Every structure is written in C-alpha cells, then in structure tokens.
Amino acid sequence: EDQVTQSPEALRLQEGESSSLNCSYTVSGLRGLFWYRQDPGKGPEFLFTLYSAGEEKEKERLKATLTKKESFLHITAPKPEDSATYLCAVQAGFNKFYFGSGTKLNVKP
Amino acid sequence: DTAVSQTPKYLVTQMGNDKSIKCEQNLGHDTMYWYKQDSKKFLKIMFSYNNKELIINETVPNRFSPKSPDKAHLNLHINSLELGDSAVYFCASSQGSGHQPQHFGDGTRLSIL
Numbered sequence: 001e002d003q004v005t006q007s008p009e010a011l012r013l014q015e016g017e018s019s020s021l022n023c024s025y026t027v028s029g030l031r032g033l034f035w036y037r038q039d040p041g042k043g044p045e046f047l048f049t050l051y052s053a054g055e056e057k058e059k060e061r062l063k064a065t066l067t068k069k070e071s072f073l074h075i076t077a078p079k080p081e082d083s084a085t086y087l088c089a090v091q092a093g094f095n096k097f098y099f100g101s102g103t104k105l106n107v108k109p
Numbered sequence: 110d111t112a113v114s115q116t117p118k119y120l121v122t123q124m125g126n127d128k129s130i131k132c133e134q135n136l137g138h139d140t141m142y143w144y145k146q147d148s149k150k151f152l153k154i155m156f157s158y159n160n161k162e163l164i165i166n167e168t169v170p171n172r173f174s175p176k177s178p179d180k181a182h183l184n185l186h187i188n189s190l191e192l193g194d195s196a197v198y199f200c201a202s203s204q205g206s207g208h209q210p211q212h213f214g215d216g217t218r219l220s221i222l
Binding site for chain 2: 031032034036041042043044045046049051085087089091094095096097099100101102
C-alpha cells in the first residue's frame, strides 16, 4: 500500500538550533517527491521537488535530500519566521499523489 | 495578484443541502486539482482535470462533481451534504500532471451543521 509518513509530528526549536524533519515513503514507481510549507489558514506553498535518490536541493536555511526510502528536510539555524507545518508529498503515477500529515515546526526566539 | 483563488473561504450549511466551491487560477496552467484536508491534516486528492480530461478518484462519492468551464476554472459541486464532508477543500494547479509542483489556493473551510 502506498503511503507517506512524516516525523516528528511536532518539533520545537530555539532560534539557531538546527534540526531535520523526516519523510519516509512506500510507493511503487516514485515520479517525484515534493516538500511544501503550510502556514495556518493558508494553502501549501511549494518548496522543493526531488526526483531521484542522491538528489539535494537548497533554499536559504532549508536543504532537502532524498534516498530510496526517505527524504529529509534539514533546517539550519532556523528563525521564528520558519515556524509552519512542513508537508511531504510523493507522486507515484498520474493522479496518484500522497501527502504526509506534516511536521509542525515552532521556532522560539 | 492571487495565483489560485477559491471562493468562498468559509461555508457553513445544513446537512442535506447542495453547495458549490469555485476555483480560478491565473498561472496559465493546464491541470487543476481538488483536495480534501481532514481533521488530521492529511491532504487527499479528489480529482484532477487536465485539458478537459477528468480523472476521478474512485474513493470519492458521486455526490461530488467537478466542473471545468475552461482551463482557468475548476468548480466543485457537492450534493446532499453529510456531516463527514466537513473539512477544508483545497484547489491546486500545475503545468502538466507529471512531476510539476502544484500551486494551492488558501482553501475553503466547509462546516456541516
């Protein structure tokens, strides 16, 4: 059964305290893995797409990596404005998109 | 200049009623989607619509019917609303349906009394 699991469910960090979010997946025929950021009352905002194991993408304090079974979103020296829910999604085929339930990140000043 | 806009933002209605949610995108994308986000925050795809081809998710009850008058619009009509339909519904769009990121609207919170 295709599924996406994110951990931890919630993460509290002090400003400047680096950490990683995990997205593990079991799908047949991965076509792409996506990371999104979702703020309260808003729709998900696209961050990265990863296509194959070993690929890495970076944007400001965020870096996403991909293996054959999981993806990590590394947050380096986070700031309070990085507080949000981070969603992972995989595409396994046409119209087959599976989202995880997200990691709610809270960065304290 | 909103890329993907949904109306209304909030919808409160009685069980058994029929309601519609509208979605418009100004990104020039050719594929649009409807998602349901339940109380556990899982986003589940309901439909995608690519160049007049509708792809239906088999788990969606036939009380839900998408309608696309053109590439920039995808509306969702729901008949005979049930308590379990309470959720946040998101519209999204992408260019093509293969490994392209989706751009989401801000959601419509549907509450059934």
